[in-house]
Amino acid sequence: MFDLSSHHAELFMAHLISGVIPGVAVATRIRVKMKTKQDIRADDMFILLTLLFYYGAIATVLQGKFLGWQMTGVY
Structure with missing residues (x-):
């Protein structure tokens, strides 16, 4: 998915689910x-x-993760 590692795909799904609920x-x-x-x-x-x-x-x-921005304070 979007050429992401398995860790980033899990983060994407976690953000998606935590936004839908x-x-x-x-x-x-x-x-x-x-x-x-x-x-x-x-x-x-x-x-x-x-x-x-x-x-x-x-x-x-998610945009930062997809584009590879260094957002070290987030995680």
Whole structure:
């Protein structure tokens, strides 16, 4: 996969799984709020914003691993 070593492939899968699980949880929370006709409030917006920042951090780490950038402080 993308000419990665087995260690990097495992890291990719770990990042992918750790990104999917909270995404599903937040999507479920928002869907339940909409289905029960509750308002989406500030706490929900902060959860969404935090999730977007988390996805940005994951994307930055994976891009660094794919392109071979020296990100020694990450791992």
